[in-house]
Amino acid sequence: MNENLDMEMQFESLRQLLHADRINEFRETFLEWHLYEQGQFYFSLDQSERLRLYTYLSPKETADMFDVIEEDHEDMKDYLTEMAPRYVADMLSEMYADNAADILHQLDKEDALKYLSLMPSEHVNRIKVLLGYEDKTAGAIMTTEYISIVANQTIRSALTLLRKKASEAEVIYYVYVVDKDNHLAGVLSLRELIINDDDTLISDMMEERVISVDVTEDQEDVAKTIRDYDFLAIPVVNSRKELLGIITVDDIIDVIDDEATSDYSGLAGVDVEATAETPLKASIKRLPWLITLLFLGMSTATLISHYELLINEASILAVFISLITGTAGNAGTQSLAVAVRKLAISDDKDNNFFKLVINEVLTGLITGLVTGVVIFVVVGFWKHNFVLGFVIGIAMLCAITVANLAGSFIPILMEKIGFDPAVASGPFITTLSDLTSVLIYFNIARLFMGFLIEM
Amino acid sequence: MNENLDMEMQFESLRQLLHADRINEFRETFLEWHLYEQGQFYFSLDQSERLRLYTYLSPKETADMFDVIEEDHEDMKDYLTEMAPRYVADMLSEMYADNAADILHQLDKEDALKYLSLMPSEHVNRIKVLLGYEDKTAGAIMTTEYISIVANQTIRSALTLLRKKASEAEVIYYVYVVDKDNHLAGVLSLRELIINDDDTLISDMMEERVISVDVTEDQEDVAKTIRDYDFLAIPVVNSRKELLGIITVDDIIDVIDDEATSDYSGLAGVDVEATAETPLKASIKRLPWLITLLFLGMSTATLISHYELLINEASILAVFISLITGTAGNAGTQSLAVAVRKLAISDDKDNNFFKLVINEVLTGLITGLVTGVVIFVVVGFWKHNFVLGFVIGIAMLCAITVANLAGSFIPILMEKIGFDPAVASGPFITTLSDLTSVLIYFNIARLFMGFLIEM
Incomplete structure (x- = not known):
């Protein structure tokens, strides 16, 4: 109760900074917050306040926030419409591909194509692949930002690669080992990388019995596997066992939540949702x-x-x-x-x-x-x-x-x-x-x- | 379907090794499996096979398996009864404190005390603290195996500590920063430890806005927080903000599952469970x-x-x-x-x-x-x-x-x-x-x- 009140007071004082155009102070406070809190603040703003906010934040900063808030928020379409198309395109490029695809999925085809046309082709290709998978399958919820490596290297080089990629990968706690044709051959946890000697060869210590899911598998089955094995992420492969992406535990929590809500709704004969309704x-x-x-x-x-x-x-x-x-x-x-x-x-x-x-x-x-x-x-x-x-x-x-x-x-x-x-x-x-x-x-x-x- | 069949064949050939007393071959295959698969194999055995299995595995190896399988399995009590009390005590000592407490929680008080009397006092104290918290609160589901550090050190020393503790901590992806009185002062993710320079001071780069939960908080509220913030673990504190433990995302998935099942059961007026019933x-x-x-x-x-x-x-x-x-x-x-x-x-x-x-x-x-x-x-x-x-x-x-x-x-x-x-x-x-x-x-x-x- 107190925490909620406290948060509301912080929201209020931040809103005042926004109104007073004190951009530096605003940014200092806002960017120190957790992304989820930034999102809650964002949801509490009216349109004119949001429009001002976009001028305060870089597309990358907005993207970070959007990566954490629920992508299927009912007003997401309105939010994008009120931003400049260029800003949306930059923001989507900075988001994790799976989240960007989720957002694009909710738009009219026309709007989605407009934004895609403004984005760098590498991001577009990555997102288009994800958009191609059927809803509620492993492919639709996976991300392509993972870390992979070939087996004949040492832990030292794996750690160097990891340091380089850590800022863009969604999960750095597993490193996936692939052969030259991108077939999934093994997995290493960051825990093992850290406790083992730097000169150890990856092939000597990787886990070869990798549990993976097929890209067409139902998201509910993926959730079951992650839950049973207590994984933080699971690799996604196609029928030729080529590594396509990974699914992270935070997305799986959303899947479990959604499926539970839908089972519950079914039993009651009503669509039960969190959103307030008239x-x-x-x-x-x-x-x-x-x-x-x-x-x-x-x-x-x-x-x-x-x-x-x-x-x-x-x-x-x-x-x-x-x-x-x-x-x-x-x-x-x-x-x-x-x-x-x-x-x-x-x-x-x-x-x-x-x-x-x-x-x-x-x-x-x-x-x-x-x-x-x-x-x-x-x-x-x-x-x-x-x-x-x-x-x-x-x-x-x-x-x-x-x-x-x-x-x-x-x-x-x-x-x-x-x-x-x-x-x-x-x-x-x-x-x-x-x-x-x-x-x-x-x-x-x-x-x-x-x-x-x-x- | 095929995978299930495949797994069943592997179960069968492993069972034959067990019957043929080929202990080395058995151990080689069994210990290569994922802990979850070991658990599924264990569940498929009859009592005489399980008794043999206990002589093949060290208490530590059985403990690792028990850490991943559901602690509230209905037959857990029977499993412990058929083991030697000494073996049970050693196994419980090797398990993560939260899982060991969950198992002890299901036993008669007499049996629980018997096992506790056979365990080293450090483990006993840790588990007894957990057993003292009310069911379904943060205290009851937290683990005390986390990594904490004081602020006036460098990343290098944090990484050294982490390497040393990695094998026993349940989660190594967050390092919690405390003052000399164990008050929670900040948090560092392993990601930040890895990408930053080794000589950086922890106090300079730790996140000071730590989201924590109170030890008496309802587990459903904890689940909500972890889900909203996309955390892999969350620290648990008492009213004086002293760090008591952490709650990990795998336990939160179980909480979300349990709560969904209980809401669903309530709506239908029947206790819906996975277990087969006559x-x-x-x-x-x-x-x-x-x-x-x-x-x-x-x-x-x-x-x-x-x-x-x-x-x-x-x-x-x-x-x-x-x-x-x-x-x-x-x-x-x-x-x-x-x-x-x-x-x-x-x-x-x-x-x-x-x-x-x-x-x-x-x-x-x-x-x-x-x-x-x-x-x-x-x-x-x-x-x-x-x-x-x-x-x-x-x-x-x-x-x-x-x-x-x-x-x-x-x-x-x-x-x-x-x-x-x-x-x-x-x-x-x-x-x-x-x-x-x-x-x-x-x-x-x-x-x-x-x-x-x-x-």
Whole structure:
């Protein structure tokens, strides 16, 4: 709390320097800050203040700041538009290629080409390669600023190279060893470079079992590998094992965050984001899903209306509709969450498909049996009607089992036909299971109708 | 897929070396593997194979492997029990203090004390300090193996120190500068040590604006800071700003993963974990929640049964119960997810409480209005009954608004009274909103009963 307040006061006094045109004092304070803090200050400015800021900072200084702030910030496009095109081009050239590509990716093709045309060709080529990879693959999130070396050199020459390249490489904690055709042959950590004797040959001490990822690999799988191995960066290769780039742990943290948010959003049936939204914007985002589910819910209503005669004869049946649909929906949501998570984590997906569904159905039978017995006893005593209790108990058992089947099978089906299993959201499963639960409930009730009315 | 197969074949041939007692060949292959792969091989062994493995590996070698595999593996306790106590003590002494503390944390107090009594006192003290911090705080996840130095030295001496300590420190990419009382005064990255001249004084080039976290800070906040600043490690201090330890990015990735899983589990009302479970075990975990919700659902049923006379008069009312409860539940789940996420991300929580609820209620009014109009039209034409359509539309509007209120207010309330807001799960909100929706629906229906029966 105090720190936030403190930071805000610092922001305020810096803003005053900006307004007072005290450029030297401003630069002295601003450039001492962490890049993330510079970014937060930048986000707090209005347009006229930002325009002034661009005249205070070199493209390189703005680039450093932009390297750390989130590249997919919603206003990024506006920020670039308000800068001079030349300034944008210089800034993008100074950024790490992966971050520059991320920014260009969000622009209209026309704007992107305009900036690229103003940039030195070496940067353009590097960025264009990155822009060519499919979204959410290793290629799309890798950077090409890494340090590589050939094997027949000593640690001394590796350290000299490292000193020279340290300022431009994104990560200096690994040095990658390649052969003359740029095939990845080994890796050395800076730790090893430092503790070993300077005259040691690189080939004698490099790690030859290099873990790498393919350039087409899904970013989620890359994240898994980095997390499992506790790496700070991982090399990216093509099918011929040529070194193309590296992926750093800070980008992987963003991937893990994004994937978690997207799984979470899927389960809730709403796009959950950090950005503040007006109620109107939020409504526009949520309504398509709500209306879709409303129409799915209409089928349930239509189904119930087929059983109106039954309800007319025994209105007590209506009392338990929401209990059965609700409980089955809860059970189905549990199955869904377990299935989506298992699909996300498991490595060899095919083997587990069948087992996962079977397990969920068995779990449904057990939980359904327990829940069914409980409701049988409760309703039996409450309404003094054990036939009704029996009907509801059996319906509960069947509805829960079917909900678990749907909750586990549907995400697997999604994955099989190439969708993200997380889009099979909780609300979808509950609304779907409403339909099956009602069908089960009234058909079981009809079987026992004779007994039910008698009472 | 191929890589997995390949790895399995390597596992198999290594297992054969183990069975054939070819210890030298085994060690040669095994120790060349990455620690993570060693761990995967270890997990694939049965008990008799593991017992043999312990005789092949030194406690230090087993410790290195245990440093990388997940410390909270469910079988960890069994693994330690099958080792000789002396071997366990030696292994724990060789592990990084934070990982050793994590393992000891899972044992019975008796066992933990037994191992600690066998360990050298310097390690014991270090671990005991870590064990003293509350779970899920910076103190609990930090390690004490960092590199610190005083300011009035040259880079040359810093590099010498670093070379000496590199083998035992968990992270060598930052050197922390402290005064004689161990107060944190600055930080230097290894990158800067390498690119600057060896005779530069540390005090001249260290970063004095050190971002640190307090030892009592929540691990989620630490994760946020590391993610925002793109750090590889962050220093941990006490209230007197004395340096106590560091938290490394690999541990932060685990924190982010765990928190995401727990948020996700909360939303689904089930503990989602990677480990394989039998249907029986899964049922035992899920049933308490299902049964609790069942009884909450019973209140809804009780409420509906109060309106049985109404249903008797107009059984058409029963047809739309599940549509209204379902849609309101879906809307409430969306609000809940947005609120939980906002609470997790926002820094200054107090200010936003009120605004968040207001926003959700306004969003509820808008989505409710649109949904209500849609259902009014659909039901009006479908049942040729616009009064019924009006009743259902108005009920929908009210039920959605109340569901959004509950969905945003309840997690905030949870947070206020000191619970994790994520425990206010989706199923809880939907079941609760069933209750309020039914109440709203039948009361509105009663108001219009005269018109409804007439038709």
